[in-house]
Amino acid sequence: MRADGRLVLAGAPIGQAGDVSPRLRDALRSADVVAAEDTRRLRRLATELGVEIGGRIVSYYDANEAGRARELVETLKEGRTVVVITDAGMPGVSDPGYRLTRLAVEEGVTVTALPGPSAVTTALAVSGLPSDRFCFEGFPPRKTGERARRLAALAGEERTMVFFEAPHRLADSLAAMAEAFGADRPAAVCRELTKTYEEVRRGGLGELAAWAAAGVKGEITVVVAGHVPADEPADMEGLVAEVERRVAAGELRKTAVADVAKAAGMPRRELYEAVHRGSSTP
Numbered sequence: 001m002r003a004d005g006r007l008v009l010a011g012a013p014i015g016q017a018g019d020v021s022p023r024l025r026d027a028l029r030s031a032d033v034v035a036a037e038d039t040r041r042l043r044r045l046a047t048e049l050g051v052e053i054g055g056r057i058v059s060y061y062d063a064n065e066a067g068r069a070r071e072l073v074e075t076l077k078e079g080r081t082v083v084v085i086t087d088a089g090m091p092g093v094s095d096p097g098y099r100l101t102r103l104a105v106e107e108g109v110t111v112t113a114l115p116g117p118s119a120v121t122t123a124l125a126v127s128g129l130p131s132d133r134f135c136f137e138g139f140p141p142r143k144t145g146e147r148a149r150r151l152a153a154l155a156g157e158e159r160t161m162v163f164f165e166a167p168h169r170l171a172d173s174l175a176a177m178a179e180a181f182g183a184d185r186p187a188a189v190c191r192e193l194t195k196t197y198e199e200v201r202r203g204g205l206g207e208l209a210a211w212a213a214a215g216v217k218g219e220i221t222v223v224v225a226g227h228v229p230a231d232e233p234a235d236m237e238g239l240v241a242e243v244e245r246r247v248a249a250g251e252l253r254k255t256a257v258a259d260v261a262k263a264a265g266m267p268r269r270e271l272y273e274a275v276h277r278g279s280s281t282p
Contacts, residue, residue: 004079005075005076005077005078005079005080005081005082005109005110006076006081006082006109006110006111006112007072007076007082007084007100007101007104007109007110007111007112008027008031008081008082008083008084008112008113008114009084009090009091009092009097009101009111009112009113009114010024010027010028010083010084010085010091010113010114010116011024011089011090011113011114011115011116011117011118012024012045012085012086012087012088012089012116012117013045013088013116013117013194014088014089014117014118014119014122014193014194014219015088015117015192015193015194015195015198015219016194016195017045017048017049019116019117019194020045020049020116021114021115021116023114024114024116025049025051027083027114028046028049028051028053028083028085029051029052029053029054030054030055030081031053031054031055031081031082031083032055032056032075032080032081032082033055033056033057033058033072033075033080033081033082033083034053034055034056034057034058034082034083034085035058035059035060035068035072035082035083035084035085035100036057036058036059036060036084036085036086037059037060037061037085037086037087037095037096038059038061038087039057039058039059041087042057042085043057055081058072060072060084060096060100061096062096065096065099065100066099068100069099069100069103070103072100073100073103073104073107073109076104076107076109077107077109084096084097084100088117088119088219089116089117089118089119089120090113090115090116090118093118093120093136094138094139094164117194119164119190119193119219119221120136120162120221122190122193122194122221123162123188123190123193123221123222123223124160124162124223126188126190126193126200127160127187127188127190127200127202127223128188128202128238128241129160129186129187129188129223129224129225129238130160130225130226130235130238131160133158133159133160133226134159134160134161134162135157135159135160135161135162136161136162137150137154137161137162137163138163138164139163139164139165139166140163140165140169140173140176142169144172144176147173147176148176148179148180151176151177151179151180151181152180154180154181155180155181155227156227157226157227158226158227158228158229159226160223160224160225160226161223161224161226162221162222162223162224163221163222163223163224164220164221164222165220165221165222166220167215167216167217167218167220170189170212170216170220170222171209171212171213171216173222174187174189174205174208174209174212174222175209177205177209177222177224178204178205178206178209181205181224181227182205182263183204183205183206183207184204184205184206184259184260184262184263185204185205185224185225185263186202186203186204186224186225186238186242186263187202187203187204187205187208187222187223187224187225188200188201188202188222188223189201189208189211189212189216189220189221189222190220190221190222190223191216191217191218191219191220192218192219193219193221195218195219197218202245203245204259204263205224228264228265229265236271236274239260239261239264239266239271239274240271240274240275240278242256242260243256243257243260243271243275244275244278246259246260253275257271257272257275
């Protein structure tokens with residue numbers, strides 16, 4: 001028999017409180033229980049939104065997720081509504097939420113979501129890299145050997161890849177990606193998305209690793225282009241755009257064309273002609 005309770009996975013803003021939807025405001029007001037990754041941050045958000053949380057607030061974070069999930073499922077089976085909200089983004093996406101969702105599904109509880117901001121899709125959209133097919137790889141392993149093995153296994157991945165990374169590990173991870181995928185593999189480092197100091201750095205992995213070595217702060221999302229098999233046609237429009245970006249940054253066109261063509265595994269002359277056609281278009 002299906003339980004009468006309802007589990008609501010709520011997307012939280014990743015930087016701007018104004019990105020909150022009216023539905024989330026209503027859910028925070030009406031829920032019987034709000035399970036928050038950080039209860040203090042939840043209360044600050046509620047204050048910014050002018051929302052009074054009517055139900056009970058409980059903590060729900062990595063250290064207590066397993067035990068608290070069982071408690072919340074019992075609450076759901078009593079017919080109550082539980083809203084889960086993390087510090088930013090969607091619960092269950094590199095944040096607490098998966099265990100509770102799984103248990104709720106097993107118990108026949110209705111599970112729904114309030115869509116909201118996501119660093120994954122936001123970074124993908126602004127990266128300028130192909131977005132028709134992508135995969136989310138979460139945080140790379142912290143240990144050097146494990147990270148190298150994980151990235152080596154992804155070297156042939158043809159979809160655009162999205163990673164999260166801590167700022168103090170960013171330079172090492174980018175260097176490891178350059179080693180596994182090639183220093184010229186196009187990528188974008190998205191920092192502090194939607195916040196005051198938002199920054200998007202685009203370039204080859206080697207170039208980005210050198211930039212990050214000086215130190216980077218803030219919330220980081222890394223987007224890396226997928227592998228382009230040599231026997232398949234390259235994304236000519238994207239390659240031309242990469243050449244134009246490098247030229248605008250001060251690189252010689254001849255050098256930019258040679259490097260981009262080499263990374264794409266295509267004849268240099270073919271790319272040069274495409275760039276020339278593009279620059280000649282009114």
